[in-house]
Amino acid sequence: MMPLTLQAALPALDPRMLDTQADAAVRDLMREGSxxxxxxxxxxxxxxxxxxxxxxxxxxxxxxxxxxxxxxxxxxxxxxxxxxxxxxxxxxxxxxxxxxxxxxxxxxxxxxxxxxxxxxxxxxxxxxxxxxxxxxxxxxxxxxxxxxxxxxxRGVAPAKKVALTREPLQALLATCDDSLRGVRDRALLLFAWASGGRRRSEVARATVENTPRTADGFLFSLGQSKTNQAGTTRANDQKPIVGMAAQALDAWLRASGIAQGPLFRRVRRGDVVGEPLAAAALRDIVQERCKLAGLQGDFSAHSLRSGFVTEAGRQNVPLGDTMALTGHASVATVMGYFRAGAAAQSRAARLLDEPDSGPR
The missing domain is CATH 1.10.150.130 (Tyrosine recombinase, N-terminal domain)
Incomplete structure (x- = not known):
């Protein structure tokens, strides 16, 4: 094969280093992909x-x-x-x-x-x-x-946000009234928690198009996430929204009139539905609702995720079923929360409470 000679049309590059344009392109790709x-x-x-x-x-x-x-x-x-x-x-x-x-x-x-x-x-x-x-x-x-x-x-470990398990989550939901904003916040909190503890960026990317209605409620197609940066299709990307969460989402869509595009949006003065909520808004909503509910502790949007996993442990949900919804890539990561929830329900922790039916 004859060697290609493009030197007359293109300048030759040094294979040991990036030129200025390529270096800038790398920075653009890194920025866009983060x-x-x-x-x-x-x-x-x-x-x-x-x-x-x-x-x-x-x-x-x-x-x-x-x-x-x-x-x-x-x-x-x-x-x-x-x-x-x-x-x-x-x-x-x-x-x-x-x-x-x-x-x-x-x-x-x-x-x-x-x-x-x-x-x-x-x-x-x-x-x-x-x-x-x-x-x-x-x-x-x-x-x-x-x-x-x-x-x-000294008793100081890397801080973790307080988990919003079932009871504190219910306290948050109780602060959500029948106003348009209350209906939205109820739907958002239940969507994020019940679908496996979604990250705030994932909630912000939820749309009518990727969350179609089903016979049981809705089905959220996760797509890209923290553990799937490339957005490749995976078996566990479908997250069911059923029960209370489906009812709350349906109520929000009907009240807001949203028929396409992002699910969760700002509610402006006069109940005007505005632009899509930014990911940071989920943190603000969680913290505001925690304050209204009188909950003490360091809560954030991640509290919904850790709360879901902890509650799954409390209710003895199989670890594989829990991870299928959360999308955790590391068993070690999810086990920390899972075990914390399951520990209080362990029979080993309640030996003195069990009736002594053994031989004497």
Whole structure:
């Protein structure tokens, strides 16, 4: 075969590096393929790294960072026990400046969750840009592992949102009156919970078209999700909306007059149905309804998901049936919630309550 010669028409590329146009295209694809919430959290983390690094070292933030700088970041933000109580190394003046620059919301050490998330974002940034990763070094991995252990010994673990199991969910539903907004919120909460604890981005993508009516209620076709980023067709993508959830969704569609497009939308003054709800709106609705119901605790949209799995454990639903609805890819992830729900129902926890019918 004769070799192709296009040099006259196209400039030859160096196969060892991306040209400017290709590099920009990669960034566009990465941005488009990430959820809005993920992209926003990454931007916030990098903004914080940039502000902290430039204030701490007096020079511009640029990748790759040396491992020593990342270690300094950990000790600046992780609390440790001393004879004088808990201590961290971030100077107060620097902390105040970070708040003034709005790189952080308030003074004081971040939660363990926040610290670990910022390290994770920095690690991914290095790997995506092809740099040596300072977060993967043996010293750093040991420091992070021991930091986790230190927090755990103090009774502090990475925070999880409070689960909305059956009883607290019913309390939320009781706050949903017959107003158009109340009808919408009831339908939204039941849709998200009863279909397997849908993520807020998944709820925002629910439409009339991908949630057709069936003889039993509705059938939501999930499509793309956190564990199916490519949106490939899978057997468990069909999520039934039946019973109370179907009745509530039907009531919302009839009251709102929605016949096509997104299911859940804003309700404006005068009961005007507006634009589709953003994913973040689900968090706001959950928190508002929790407040109206008088529930105490740290609730979020994820509380619906964890609540569904925990309740399934309480009611001894087989794990496989639960995962078929939730779409969890990891058994280990779902088992944490599942076992928490099942533990209170375990016979082993109630040995003293059982009648003693054995031989004496």
């Amino acid at each position: 959820s809005a919430n993920t992209a926003a959290s990454y931007r916030a983390a990098i903004r914080y790294w940039t502000a902290w690094f430039e204030l701490r070292y007096g020079e511009p933030f640029a990748l790759p960072l040396p491992e020593t700088a990342v270690i300094q970041f950990v000790v600046d933000h992780a609390q440790r026990s001393t004879e004088h109580g808990l201590k961290w190394e971030l100077p107060l003046a620097l902390d105040q400046e970070l708040v003034r620059l709005k790189a952080k919301g308030k003074l004081g050490p971040p939660s363990l969750n926040t610290l670990l998330q910022r390290l994770s974002v920095l690690s991914k940034a290095h790997e995506l840009h092809g740099h040596p990763n300072p977060c993967r070094g043996a010293r750093m991995r040991e420091l992070v592992a021991k930091t986790r252990r230190a927090y755990a010994r």
